[in-house]
Amino acid sequence: MKIPEVDSALLTKFLVELLKSPSPTGFTQEAIALTDHVFCNLPGVKTKRLPKGGLMVTIPGENDDAPRGLTAHADTLGAMVKAIKPTGRLMLTRVGGVIWNTVEGEGCTIYTREGKRIRGSILVTTASIHVFGEKLAETPRKEENMEVRLDERVTNAEETKALGIGVGDFVSFDPRVELTNGFVRSRYLDDKACVACLVEAVRSLSSAGVKPAQTAYIYINNYEEHGFFSAADFPAPISELLAVDMAAVGEGQTSDEYHATICVKDSAGPYHHGFSQRLRNLGDEFGIEYKVDIYPTYSSDASAYWRAGGNMPIALIGPGIDASHNYERTHTDALVDTTRWLLAYLLN
Numbered sequence: 001m002k003i004p005e006v007d008s009a010l011l012t013k014f015l016v017e018l019l020k021s022p023s024p025t026g027f028t029q030e031a032i033a034l035t036d037h038v039f040c041n042l043p044g045v046k047t048k049r050l051p052k053g054g055l056m057v058t059i060p061g062e063n064d065d066a067p068r069g070l071t072a073h074a075d076t077l078g079a080m081v082k083a084i085k086p087t088g089r090l091m092l093t094r095v096g097g098v099i100w101n102t103v104e105g106e107g108c109t110i111y112t113r114e115g116k117r118i119r120g121s122i123l124v125t126t127a128s129i130h131v132f133g134e135k136l137a138e139t140p141r142k143e144e145n146m147e148v149r150l151d152e153r154v155t156n157a158e159e160t161k162a163l164g165i166g167v168g169d170f171v172s173f174d175p176r177v178e179l180t181n182g183f184v185r186s187r188y189l190d191d192k193a194c195v196a197c198l199v200e201a202v203r204s205l206s207s208a209g210v211k212p213a214q215t216a217y218i219y220i221n222n223y224e225e226h227g228f229f230s231a232a233d234f235p236a237p238i239s240e241l242l243a244v245d246m247a248a249v250g251e252g253q254t255s256d257e258y259h260a261t262i263c264v265k266d267s268a269g270p271y272h273h274g275f276s277q278r279l280r281n282l283g284d285e286f287g288i289e290y291k292v293d294i295y296p297t298y299s300s301d302a303s304a305y306w307r308a309g310g311n312m313p314i315a316l317i318g319p320g321i322d323a324s325h326n327y328e329r330t331h332t333d334a335l336v337d338t339t340r341w342l343l344a345y346l347l348n
């Protein structure tokens, strides 16, 4: 059996659109709507919005006696307005595990209750070297020392409130997407890269006119960065769950930006050995040059599924992402390999 053609241009085109749709955990409606739109336009594919805001995609298979679950997440790191300061600037609280150093100087958008979008940037409170001297380097980058400078003429809290900004408004950081020499450089490749791989895998199946071996349910989670999973939302009991999420690249890791990786153990423990072996065998059979890795500070939707009461085998594959939860980067080669691996899995 041959794997149907993967269209890397289509994959990247959707990925860029998705990267540009803001989706901090809890505020994912735009990214979920975009993903829903592309999936539901594929023949035979059914989608359903879930009560918590996620998306369930059903792809009918040749067989339906052992349906498979796959998952990737559309939510990302971000922030929320914690307080309006007397200067009119904003104090933030983190959504997901944002490390403040990684967003210092970044552009951001505040989403007001009335639906206005207000622009600004994230700065340390001692941002000017000419005023604060050595303090600029020495100030710890923590919540109380970071603020949003709004691109609005405000000098006090009342003027900021008059813009419609309030405590609890979501804030997204600019992804700064750039494509160069096959590289995709952007925030939030975790895990939008994998959502795009799943979309392309299903598109490729449908354009080749083939069905998966078993009915597949793809759950696009919108609460991963806070560790929540909805095991109860699958339309029928699944026989296993494949999480598709980024591979961690860095010193001591086998993963790199040019390959897909299977993770056999992370902070939550070992993945299911039998399921992982099957995926490795499929990779070998279909000529996918994958890496095998262990992630020291990581957990995925697969372990969240077990914590949420799921009791079926789990595994994790995904493209190598450099500088994760920072200004990330991957390469199209890793995205194409991940998609081909997904196709090999779905078809066998």
Ligand SMILES: [Zn+2]
Residues within 6 Å of the ligand: 073, 190, 191, 224, 245, 246
């Ligand atoms: Zn992730």
